[in-house]
Amino acid sequence: MNGETRARAGSGVPRMGVLKSLLFGLPMMLLTALLITGGQAVPKDPLLLVSVALTWVFFNVSFFRMLTTGRTFALRSTLFIAMAVGFVITFTTALVSARGSLALSGADVIQGKTPFCHLVIPAVILPGIITRTIVFPGSLVGTFASIGSMFVIWIGATLALGKAWCSWICFFGGLDEGFSRIGRKPRIRSISRAWTYLPFAVLVAVVLISAVSLSPFYCEWLCPFKSVTEFPAVTSSLVLVQTVIFVALFLALVVVLPLLMKRRAQCGLFCPFGAFQSFANGITAFDIRIDPGACTECGLCVRTCPTFSLTEESVKAGKTLITCTRCGKCIDVCPAGAASYHVKGTGPGASRTAARVLFLMPAFLFLSAFGGGMISTALWRLLKLATTGSMF
Amino acid sequence: MQALLLGLASGVTCLAYCAPVLVPLVLGESRGAARSFGLVGQFLLGRLAGYLLFGFAAWATGRLVATADVHGGLAFGVTYVVLAVLLILYGVLRPRRVCAGGGERTRRFLARWPAALPAGLGFLTGVNICPPFLLAFAGAAGSSSVWGSLLFFLLFFVGTSVYVLPVAFAGAFSRFHAASLVGRLAAVCIGLYYLYVGVMLVATEVAL
Numbered sequence: 197m198n199g200e201t202r203a204r205a206g207s208g209v210p211r212m213g214v215l216k217s218l219l220f221g222l223p224m225m226l227l228t229a230l231l232i233t234g235g236q237a238v239p240k241d242p243l244l245l246v247s248v249a250l251t252w253v254f255f256n257v258s259f260f261r262m263l264t265t266g267r268t269f270a271l272r273s274t275l276f277i278a279m280a281v282g283f284v285i286t287f288t289t290a291l292v293s294a295r296g297s298l299a300l301s302g303a304d305v306i307q308g309k310t311p312f313c314h315l316v317i318p319a320v321i322l323p324g325i326i327t328r329t330i331v332f333p334g335s336l337v338g339t340f341a342s343i344g345s346m347f348v349i350w351i352g353a354t355l356a357l358g359k360a361w362c363s364w365i366c367f368f369g370g371l372d373e374g375f376s377r378i379g380r381k382p383r384i385r386s387i388s389r390a391w392t393y394l395p396f397a398v399l400v401a402v403v404l405i406s407a408v409s410l411s412p413f414y415c416e417w418l419c420p421f422k423s424v425t426e427f428p429a430v431t432s433s434l435v436l437v438q439t440v441i442f443v444a445l446f447l448a449l450v451v452v453l454p455l456l457m458k459r460r461a462q463c464g465l466f467c468p469f470g471a472f473q474s475f476a477n478g479i480t481a482f483d484i485r486i487d488p489g490a491c492t493e494c495g496l497c498v499r500t501c502p503t504f505s506l507t508e509e510s511v512k513a514g515k516t517l518i519t520c521t522r523c524g525k526c527i528d529v530c531p532a533g534a535a536s537y538h539v540k541g542t543g544p545g546a547s548r549t550a551a552r553v554l555f556l557m558p559a560f561l562f563l564s565a566f567g568g569g570m571i572s573t574a575l576w577r578l579l580k581l582a583t584t585g586s587m588f
Numbered sequence: 589m590q591a592l593l594l595g596l597a598s599g600v601t602c603l604a605y606c607a608p609v610l611v612p613l614v615l616g617e618s619r620g621a622a623r624s625f626g627l628v629g630q631f632l633l634g635r636l637a638g639y640l641l642f643g644f645a646a647w648a649t650g651r652l653v654a655t656a657d658v659h660g661g662l663a664f665g666v667t668y669v670v671l672a673v674l675l676i677l678y679g680v681l682r683p684r685r686v687c688a689g690g691g692e693r694t695r696r697f698l699a700r701w702p703a704a705l706p707a708g709l710g711f712l713t714g715v716n717i718c719p720p721f722l723l724a725f726a727g728a729a730g731s732s733s734v735w736g737s738l739l740f741f742l743l744f745f746v747g748t749s750v751y752v753l754p755v756a757f758a759g760a761f762s763r764f765h766a767a768s769l770v771g772r773l774a775a776v777c778i779g780l781y782y783l784y785v786g787v788m789l790v791a792t793e794v795a796l
Contacts, residue, residue, distance in 0.1 A: 400778075
């Protein structure tokens, strides 16, 4: 873990007593049980039962510790990284089980078997308005990762959390967050502010080119996560070029740059969905406030914000930039306790603890809803591998 | 009348083809409503020039469509490459913080002829084929006189421009420095895409 995170002095940390934490944790225990099991009965497969139980304990201990310690970032980050790794294991093994390969064939595309993910959402909206057609080779409803279900979840989560999606729900973000947390010191300490506008430029380009080509341009050419999920079967030199681009972007943005900068390079410097989601921050009830009176202007939050969402100017103004993902890092590292979760419309005298718990409850529930099944299934696959020699 | 209705009916598609070039330009360049509409106007004039050129070509030879089947790919590929180079140069030459150095002569030229860039980009999008454009071309080719053909493309241009004009409102965002920078960076991204499209068209044509 980053030394700066541990070094937090924490004069203003909204910690909670054990009994009170248990009281708040109780509904979370029930809800996470429901979400992790998917509302099904207790599994009969002993390995699956162990996986589900371990996942449930992992989530609830994390939530309980969030309340009692007042720390958010490190505990959230561990769950977030586990969700991303769990997603990759769950998704790839499910594809191999169903199709026998991770490679997406032309027949799969024609039959609309391509799973839909949230990263495509900005690219399909404008072509959808122009042509009244979803330009994605997936199924609208009724199948695994259908377009309709993803849109419904996305709208609900966006209204509740805005861009907090990127640090609490996105099942890809944990990969570059994971690499950004390896090592102690950043090799690249600062970059030009101009590069932090690149996600918005990529967003403009992706939306407009998707409208021209009537195809999900980001999926076809720019998604780094194709490298660890599914990818088009390499049947021509064109697909080979696309595959090289996917791998190169993954290595550069998800592995190398996060290792060198100790920041989320893919999320903060490239992801068009993240840029699109930034605009939703204005409609949510929560934000992060910085008390200029308490701030000592040490600049620690600006230097360590994983998504480049703080500048000296924004700190002086007492707020984050619109790209803030509410990951909690600035709150945890601030030695003066000047940063805190905040409910919009409440004054300076409002309870920090109440604001934090009000934010954590929905954020954690969405994290459990997405990550619970992914982590428990991945654990089950790994336990099967360990006990039978096969994941299937 | 047929040309105007065709333009109105297919203008949204035309907007989709023009927006990748025009939106970054308006975001990056415009300062205030007058400047925004000025930019869109210069772009549309360039586009009109491209349309009229095709109107003339459609009349001049009825064989042009058939000829385009043979050599069209090469011509449009080169057009895409030029368009891409212009977009990339536009994106990287001005903001020195992103990419310093180079292009002093181009900068001087653009300072002296500020309308050249939007009009040039408009012309290059105007001489590129999109589906509604093919319909217009077919309609104009059936005209018996050069003036009839030019009028057809002029009315088609008027119909489609109705959808392009609102792009000027994107200039409202350009008062923010960030939006201007985003426009320039997007121009580079879109330029790279058009460069790929152009190179592939040329390569396909050369390989045939």
